[in-house]
Amino acid sequence: xxxxxxxxxxxxxxxxxxxxxxxxxxxxxxxxxxxxxxxxxxxxxxxxxxxxxxxxxxxxxxxxxxxxxxxxxxxxxxxxxxxxxxxxxxxxxxxxxxxxxxxxxxxxxxxxxxxxxxxxxxxxxxxxxxxxxxxxxxxxxxxxxxxxxxxxxxxxxxxxxxxxxxxxxxxxxxxxxxxxxxxxxxxxxxxxxxxxxxxxxxxxxxxxxxxxxxxxxxxxxxxxxxxxxxxxxxxxxxxxxxxxxxxxxxxxxxxxxxxxxxxxxxxxxxxxxxxxxxxxxxxxxxxxxxxxxxxxxxxxxxxxxxxxxxxxxxxxxxxxxxxxxxxxxxxxxxxxxxxxxxxxxxxxxxxxxxxxxxxxxxxxxxxxxxxxxxxxxxxxxxxxxxxxxxxxxxxxxxxxxxxxxxxxxxxxxxxxxxxxxxxxxxxxxxxxxxxxxxxxxxxxxxxxxxxxxxxxxxxxxxxxxxxxxxxxxxxxxxxxxxxxxxxxxxxxxxxxxxxxxxxxxxxxx
Numbered sequence: 001x002x003x004x005x006x007x008x009x010x011x012x013x014x015x016x017x018x019x020x021x022x023x024x025x026x027x028x029x030x031x032x033x034x035x036x037x038x039x040x041x042x043x044x045x046x047x048x049x050x051x052x053x054x055x056x057x058x059x060x061x062x063x064x065x066x067x068x069x070x071x072x073x074x075x076x077x078x079x080x081x082x083x084x085x086x087x088x089x090x091x092x093x094x095x096x097x098x099x100x101x102x103x104x105x106x107x108x109x110x111x112x113x114x115x116x117x118x119x120x121x122x123x124x125x126x127x128x129x130x131x132x133x134x135x136x137x138x139x140x141x142x143x144x145x146x147x148x149x150x151x152x153x154x155x156x157x158x159x160x161x162x163x164x165x166x167x168x169x170x171x172x173x174x175x176x177x178x179x180x181x182x183x184x185x186x187x188x189x190x191x192x193x194x195x196x197x198x199x200x201x202x203x204x205x206x207x208x209x210x211x212x213x214x215x216x217x218x219x220x221x222x223x224x225x226x227x228x229x230x231x232x233x234x235x236x237x238x239x240x241x242x243x244x245x246x247x248x249x250x251x252x253x254x255x256x257x258x259x260x261x262x263x264x265x266x267x268x269x270x271x272x273x274x275x276x277x278x279x280x281x282x283x284x285x286x287x288x289x290x291x292x293x294x295x296x297x298x299x300x301x302x303x304x305x306x307x308x309x310x311x312x313x314x315x316x317x318x319x320x321x322x323x324x325x326x327x328x329x330x331x332x333x334x335x336x337x338x339x340x341x342x343x344x345x346x347x348x349x350x351x352x353x354x355x356x357x358x359x360x361x362x363x364x365x366x367x368x369x370x371x372x373x374x375x376x377x378x379x380x381x382x383x384x385x386x387x388x389x390x391x392x393x394x395x396x397x398x399x400x401x402x403x404x405x406x407x408x409x410x411x412x413x414x415x416x417x418x419x420x421x422x423x424x425x426x427x428x429x430x431x432x433x434x435x436x437x438x439x440x441x442x443x444x445x446x447x448x449x450x451x452x453x454x455x456x457x458x459x460x461x462x463x464x465x466x467x468x469x470x471x472x473x474x475x476x477x478x479x480x481x482x483x484x485x486x487x488x489x490x491x492x493x494x495x496x497x498x499x500x501x502x503x504x505x506x507x508x509x
Contacts, residue, residue: 001190006182007076007163007221008154011037014224021200021227024066025248031066033227036073043074045142045150050105050129054079054156057101057165060211061085061094061117062109064232067133068210069220071107076182077154081162083177084211087111088476091120092426098124101165101177101371106130112235112477159183165371166213168311168417175422177371178213178311186225188314188365189217191336193226195318196252196279196305200227203276204252205244207233207259208415213311214283218254228252238262246273254281256415256447257291264294278302283309283415289329308332308403312380313387314365317341317401331400339363342386343395356404359393360386409500411440411448413478418450420500423479427452430470432460437490438481439504449482451507455490462486483507 004010014021015037024031030039052058058075060082062068075082083101085094087109094117098106106127108117118130131138142150163185165177198204204223208215210232223230231248233241242263244250253259260280266272277299283306292304306328307318319333327333335341342350343357351357366387369377381387390410394402410417420438427436435455443449456462464484471480485507491499 001187004186005159006157006161007073007186008040008157010186011040011073011077011224012154014227018200018227022229023223023227024069025203025229025231027066033224036070036224039070040073040077041147041150041154042139042142043071044077044154045145045147046135046138046140047074047078047080047105047142048145048150048153049141050138052078052080052105054153055081055162056105057081057083057103059083059085059094059098059101059103059106060109061087061089061106062111063087063234064206064210064215065109065234066232067109067135069230069232071109071135072210072216072220073224075107076157076163077150079153079157079161081165082216083165084167084209084216085117086167086211086476087209088478089117090474090476091117091122092429092474093476095121095124097167097175097177098127100174102126104128107135108132110234157182159186162368164216166216166311167211174425175419176373176376179368179371180314181368184314184364185217185221187338188336189222190225191338192218192307192315192318193222195320195336196222196281197303197321198222198226198228198252198279202226202228202251203231203248204228204254205231205233205241205248205250207236207241207255212416213309213314214254214415217314218309238266242266242270242272242274245277249276250274251276252279252281253277254283256412257282257287260291260295264291264298267298274299279305281305281307283307287329289325292325292329304328306332308401310389310391312367313361313389314367315339316359316361316365319400327400331396331402333401334399335361335363335401336365339365341395341401343393343401353395353397356392356394359389359391359401359403361389362386409439411450413440413443413448413450414446416476416478418448418479420450423450423452423475423481426475426479427454427467427471427481429474430467432456432462432467434458434460435490437498437500437503439500439507441504441507443482446478446482450479451483451485451503452481453485453487453490453503453507455487 015033019034164180167175206219309315340362424436434457440448491502
């Protein structure tokens with residue numbers, strides 16, 4: 001890959017070599033590489049004027065948009081660290097992340113259905129400035145900062161400097177902040193793009209939120225790296241997506257298997273033109289072979305790619321061109337260049353091909369640690385540099401990795417990791433519950449869904465519909481339990497811990 005080293009240097013080189021290359025659709029000159037470089041510099045000058053120093057954290061909230069793109073590039077130009085916040089976050093969730101990372105500035109865009117975060121946040125002592133669209137004050141302030149000063153700031157960023165602190169669900173009830181630096185993001189998503197064959201001829205709707213590692217790095221960053229045209233999608237709906245594919249001649253589509261099932265369902269119901277699609281990408285999921293066959297035959301796909309990555313480990317493995325359908329359907333392919341993978345038993349010994357065990361990963365993609373949490377960092381990354389993923393997998397004789405289970409209790413709703421402990425902690429804030437236990441169960445529309453078992457407080461009454469309504473108002477939609485079950489007591493195992501297996505069996509029954 002080019003010897004850029006940092007995201008600001010990459011943007012400058014791309015803008016100098018290909019100034020008219022369009023990377024954000026529908027923005028005219030503002031969506032070109034030259035336009036993005038100018039916009040990023042203007043944002044950076046404004047942040048510098050606000051007192052943002054190299055290494056300071058700047059939080060960003062909002063649905064996918066050109067505004068988000070310009071501001072995150074500006075954060076990196078200022079030498080600051082981006083702290084993406086899910087647009088689904090409500091006030092409680094956002095406040096915790098902003099406070100934990102010590103963000104000085106919060107850049108808010110438009111939220112789902114036009115909501116705004118600023119009015120939902122309680123006063124936060126460390127947060128000095130909150131910027132709302134169109135954030136004109138940032139550009140006005142930036143005029144006080146000479147362009148040369150901003151340019152020197154951008155060029156002073158080093159490859160090992162942090163560029164992102166990404167929130168990831170954990171089993172403790174508190175999301176962790178995964179630290180990634182410029183060099184590993186550049187290398188990881190250059191190689192990802194190489195395997196995907198993403199290039200300047202592609203038109204790529206970014207459905208995953210920019211606050212998510214996939215949306216930001218395998219979407220926004222990858223498009224700038226490869227000069228592909230991104231179409232930021234603020235809210236997903238199957239019908240709108242089909243219209244978009246047809247109207248915009250979309251060539252690359254990424255998402256969970258449920259998304260591609262929806263595409264096929266819509267094709268069965270209407271006469272959409274999706275002949276432009278050439279590549280589809282799934283993530284760490286079992287993809288029915290019949291789905292791949294239908295996509296190839298019905299849509300005319302050149303390739304279906306399965307891949308495995310995690311916030312702490314960037315890109316781990318991907319299927320490759322020429323892999324048979326059964327490999328793409330059942331595995332996530334081989335490790336990407338520079339990454340080692342092994343599968344170990346409970347004693348840390350490597351198991352034979354075909355046997356289950358925990359997936360361990362080592363290489364450039366392993367995070368720099370959890371923000372301000374050396375204890376949990378040491379638990380996740382051992383002394384030899386192996387990241388203990390908590391995922392259960394199997395390696396075959398050819399080195400293909402299948403992710404078959406999760407050692408952790410996390411479940412996945414529409415591609416988003418959900419921590420039961422975090423949902424339990426949030427539900428207890430409502431006030432009517434004495435105990436809450438959340439489990440994930442299979443769900444035909446979302447992959448998995450949460451079921452909350454609730455023990456009421458003495459003298460209180462839990463109304464399932466009301467608790468779900470409270471959850472919708474106070475937490476991200478993908479965390480909201482699909483069902484609430486009121487119980488007198490929670491089952492316990494022999495160790496006195498809540499028996500989640502028994503609850504899963506009851507929820508699935």
